[in-house]
Amino acid sequence: MLEGKAILAARIRELIELTVLVDGPESMFAEAADRVAAVVSILRAATDSEPGVPAGRGWPPGVDDALEGVGNPLAPPMIIGHPGESGADGEVAALVTLGSAHEGAPGRAHGGxxxxxxxxxxxxAAAQAGSPGMTVSLTVDYHRATPYGVPLDxxxxxxxxxxxxxFASAEILTDGQVTASATATLVTVRALANKAGGERPGPGSD
Ligand SMILES: CCCCCCCCCCCCCC(=O)SCCNC(=O)CCNC(=O)[C@H](O)C(C)(C)COP(=O)(O)OP(=O)(O)OC[C@H]1O[C@@H](n2cnc3c(N)ncnc32)[C@H](O)[C@@H]1OP(=O)(O)O
Incomplete structure (x- = not known):
């Protein structure tokens, strides 16, 4: 049930954010930890999957994706727009909002x-252009602070x-100013060349 999972992930994001921000007595942390353990038991009882074992998810990136999955609490999530929606033709445009849990240097997003x-x-972008591939080289330039708590273009x-x-490039902008940019080389995966709409092979395959 996608909606329920997305709501759960949103709550867990709140939980992560508050865990980073909150200070209080040991008893409060102990009570909160016990309640979280109860939630973990509910989820554990509902799955046969082992944590950490590669799941080999499919294409396109789904609800569990690490960056854009609304059902993945680790994903900010990144909201991918339609080509040409806010970017130029042929561009991928996305919106993402980071939080305090993503802080690196004080008051700014972590470079990672x-x-x-x-x-x-x-x-x-590579996938949208019909050449799905894996990044073999990524060069990032950090031009100015990338903030958190505000939507980033x-x-x-x-x-x-x-x-x-x-070869592909990307930028992050806030208030119309580029905070970070990247150039990248990706290598198309043999099994996927000319098959952007197909299922992605399992982890480790090429
Ligand atoms: C799977 C993707 C599906 C789409 C998902 C989109 C989802 C959205 C986004 C998701 C985002 C998720 C993002 C992620 O998380 S991507 C995950 C992070 N990246 C990886 O894990 C990739 C690790 N690398 C590999 O697995 C192999 O290198 C692969 C399989 C990619 C190629 O190994 P393979 O044995 O097949 O190929 P090859 O070695 O003959 O090389 C081929 C060509 O490439 C050139 N080369 C190699 N390395 C470099 C380099 N560093 N700089 C410049 N060039 C380099 C090389 O010289 C050669 O050129 P040429 O001699 O032919 O001229």
Whole structure:
């Protein structure tokens, strides 16, 4: 049930955010931990999957995706717009809002999260352009602070292609100013070349 899972993930995001922000007596933390353990038992009873075992999810990125999955509490989530919706033709446009839990240097987003967003954006652009592939090289430039707590505009596009190599770029903007940008090389996965709409092979396959 997608809606229920998305609501649960949103609550867990709140929980993560508050866990980072809150201070209080040991007894409060103990009570909260007990209640979370009760929730964990409900979910544990409903799945045969082992935590940490690769799930090999499909294409396109779904509700459990690490960056855009509304059902994945680790995903901010990144909301992918339609091509041309807010970006230029051929661009992927996305919106993402980070929180306190994503803080790196005081008051700004952690550079690793910034890189993850850019990595996802170039992957999306390559796939949208018909060349789904894996990032083999990502160069990130951090131009100014990327804030959290406000929606960030993300733009990406395929720039070029040479054989299996796809070149793409992406930026994160806030208030119309670029805070970080990236250039990337991706390599199309043999099994997926010309098959962007198909199922992704399991982890480790190429
Ligand atoms: C699966 C994707 C589906 C779509 C999902 C979109 C979802 C949305 C976004 C999701 C975002 C998720 C984002 C993520 O999380 S992507 C996950 C992070 N990336 C990886 O895990 C990739 C790890 N690498 C590999 O698995 C292999 O390298 C693969 C399988 C990709 C290629 O190994 P394979 O043995 O098949 O190919 P090859 O070695 O002959 O190389 C081929 C060509 O590439 C050139 N080369 C290699 N390395 C580099 C380099 N560092 N700089 C420049 N060039 C490089 C190489 O010289 C050669 O060129 P040429 O000699 O032919 O000219």
């Amino acid at each position: 999260w910034v890189a993850a967003i850019l990595d996802h954006a170039v992957g999306r 993300v733009r990406s596009r395929r720039v070029d292609q040479a054989g299996r190599k796809v």
